[in-house]
Amino acid sequence: MFKVIKYQGRARRGQFSCAHGGVVQTPVFMNVGTQGAIKGGVSAHDLREIGCQIELSNTYHLHLRPGDQVVRTMGGLHQFMNWDGPILTDSGGFQVFSLASLRKIKEEGVTFASHIDGHRIFMGPEESMQIQSNLGSDIAMAFDECVENPATHEYAKASCERTARWLERCVAEHRRLNALPDTVNPGQMLFGINQGATFPDLRVWHMDEIAKLNCDGYAIGGLAVGEPAEVMYDIIDAVEPHMPQDKPRYLMGVGTPSNIIEAVSRGVDFFDCVMPSRNGRHGKLFTWEGTVNILNRKYETDPSPVSESCSCPCCRSFSKAYLRHLFKADEVLALRLSVLHNLWFYNELMQKLRDALDAGTFDEFRAKYSGKLEQRV
């Protein structure tokens, strides 16, 4: 269930709820735990503390390890990782892109050589739906092909036409699985994914096609794969008018704080990105004052927290000098604290966006922060 509470321009303040329980306030950032854990030593317990509303995991990775049947046996992903909030599972479509050298695409689906041991695995729309059903996530993503950038119009057209056909198969299989008496999460929703590379005509055609299938939500995929941010914004501008108003919109894999602010201004409700966790592990920390590279020598004896204006578990207790030392000394605590900090920041960013939308001050918020949060302190 999704409803828009308020519009400011095209920006939307909404509420989303799923059968499993829990209301998600949008715009929202989904914290990425690909393998059922946030990389860097962050557990579901920590997610609650840092204000995460919804978690994202991955079909391909959990299918390989520990295996979706194992997760099903353990009661589904919620119980397995002890997270009772909403979970969205990505379909494996991104791995068609990221593991390009290890896969082969056909009409039926994609054959991967496992990145772990090389064994062949086949994943098509039906398999992806089955795996996500076993995982018992609240939102399943359609199996798509995330096309690399740059792509030719010819390839992008053939690919998004196939992705459209795949969606029909996803919808049918998803409906069948949800109706089974022993299905893990009978209320599981399905989001369709728009593709079409950087070609507005393909994007619009594809969006119109998949909108007919009446999915529970729609995502824009295949962006932030190397194209300039302006191109990404142009694509959102082109596609957004063709997305159902009463369904959540999810911009997959995006992005920087400014990307998110800009996408919210264009009517996007859901986001996810590896950036806060990955950059955190690499010592790059987001703050309201700009980004901090904690590895820099200038912080060697800096007694202040990463950000004076942050109340995260790291900033509450530790100095920049200490965090830098932990990194230099290869202590895992460095990763954990940094990831907690960055995720805290992202969740707080979304909270402030929602507050601004509630207060009708989104434009001011955007003017104040867009394009500025990535600058170095």
Added chain:
RNA sequence: GGGGGAAUUCCAGAGCGGUCAAAUGGGGCAGACUGUAAAUCUGUUGUCUACGACUUCGAUGGUUCGAAUCCAUCUUCCCCCA
């Protein structure tokens, strides 16, 4: 006391007459990261008035057109025998 070995750029450690400002690690410094094959990857790391020049390979003195590389002496460390 006798015999043997070694000293290389921040560290470890290659090099054994020219193609050596000197491999490779590590450390240092900086950068990248957008539905996670990422606790990863990339650049850089003698000095300068910098597409060239200058000073380096324990010290000093030699041999040679040319030495981190060969010789002599010295210094320091390590090993073995007494």
